[in-house]
Amino acid sequence: MVAGQTPSAGCDERRQVVLITGASSGIGAATALHLAQRGHRVVVGARRTDRLAELVGQIRVAGGAAEAHAVDVTDAASVADFVTAARTRYGRVDVFVANAGVMPLSPLAAGDLAGWNQMIDVNVRGLLHGLAAVLPVFSDQRRGHVVTIASIGAHEVSPTAAVYCATKFAAWAISEGLRQEATDGLKVTTVSPGVVDSELAGTITDPAAAEAMRAYRSVAISPEAVAAAVAYAITQPDDVDVSEVVVRPSSRARS
Template identity: 65%
Template sequence: MTTQRSEAAGRKVVLVTGASSGIGAAVAERLAGEGHQVVAGARRLDRLRTLAEEASGSGSGGGLQPVRLDVTDRADVAAFVDAARERHGRVDALVNNAGIMPLSRLDSLHVDEWDRMIDVNVRGLLHGIAAALPVFGAQGRGHFVTVASIGAHEVVPTGAVYCGTKYAAWAISEGLRQEADPSIRVTTVSPGVVESELARTITEPGAAEAMRTYRAHALDPAAIAGAVSFALAQPADVDVNEIVVRPARQR
C-alpha cells in the first residue's frame, strides 16, 4: 500500500458545518463511526451534544466534538477552524454543509428570506473557505467538501433564489478546485430530495404544498453521508470532483 493510500485510509480530523440535523448530522455520525475525529458545528448545541453522546457510546474509536457555530459570522467560522487545529494539531477536511431552503415565488417578495439564504448558503461557504484555505496551504494538504444541491443543476418555480445560491456554491467550489494547489482536493456533493428539516422553513403556502408532493420519495441522509465518506476515503492523488445523489424515482 502506498503512503498516499495509508494517509487517505487513516484517521482524519474533519470539520462539519450544519451538523445538528439532516445531512450534516448524518455525515458527522458516519465519519465518527468510521473512526475519524469530527468537529461538529451548528447553532443548536443541544443537538450536537446528543450526537456526541451517541458517538462516544459507539466504541468506534472516533470522536465527535460539538461546537456552537454561526456560519454567517466570519469571525465565528475562523475561530471554529483555528480551535480545531489548535486542539488536534491539524485539519484534514472541511465539510461545508450548512444551508437553508425557504422557497418562495419571486413575486412574493420574501426579501428577508432571500437575504438569509444568501448569508447562509453562499457567505457561509465563503467563510469556511477563507478560514480553512490558509490552514490547508500551510499543511500542504486538505479537502473541501461542499454540499450543494440538485438545485445547482436545475431551476424550478419557487426555487429561483435557492437554486441561485446553490449554483453559486457549485461555481465557487469549482473555481476553488481550479485555483488551489493539487494537494488540496475539492468535492461537490449535490443531493436530490433528502429527508430533512429544510422544507419546514418554507413560509409560503403554495411553495410548501408543492414541496410536500415533490418530497414524496426522499433519500435517507445516510446516503449523502456515504457519498462524503467515499470522497474523503480516496487516495491523496484522487480528487472526486462531483457526486450527484438522488432517489431512483426522482427523474
C-alpha cells in the same frame, strides 16, 4: 476505528480530522455519525448546541471521537473560531464539510427579501466564510479537502426555488473555481443531493411553496446516502480527486 468496522480496500482510512457545519440535523448529523463510525475524528458545528451535544454523546457512546462547537456560518469570526479550535485540539484539519444551508422557498412575486437574504447569507456567504477560515490552514499543511454540499438545484431550477437554486449554483461555482485554482495537496468535492429526508423543508414559510414541496419531497433518499458519498470522496488515494457527486432517488424509488 470502531469495533466491527472494516476498512474499504484501496481507500485511505487514516483517522482524518473532519469539520462539519450545519451538523445539528439531516445531512450534517448523518455525515458526522458515518465518518465517526469509520474512525475519523469529527468536529461538529451549528447554532443548536443542544442538538450537537446529543450527537457528540451518541458518537462517543459508540466509541467514536467527536467535539462540538457553536457556529454561526453567517458570522466570519464564528467560523474562524471553529476552525482554530479544531486545529488547536488536534493539531491539524484534514477535511472541511460546508454543509450549512437553508431553503425558505417562495415565488419571486412574493418579494420575500428576508428569505432571499437568509439563503444568500447562509448558503453563499457561509461557504465563503468557511473557505476564508480553512484555506490558510490547508496552505500551511500543504494538504486538505473542501467538501461543499450543494444541491441538485445547482443543476436545475423549479418553481418557487429560483433564489435557492441560484445560491446552490453559486456554491457549485465557487467550489469549481476553487478546484481549478487548487495547488498541490488540496482536493475539492461538490456533493449535489436530490431530495433528501431532512428538516430543510421546514424553513419554508410561504404556504403555496410549502404545499408544492410536500408533493415534490414525497420520494426522498436518506441523509445517510449523502454521508456515504462524502465518505467515498474523502477516502480516495492522494492522486484521486472526486470532483463532483450527484446523489438522488433512483427510478425505482420514484416508481
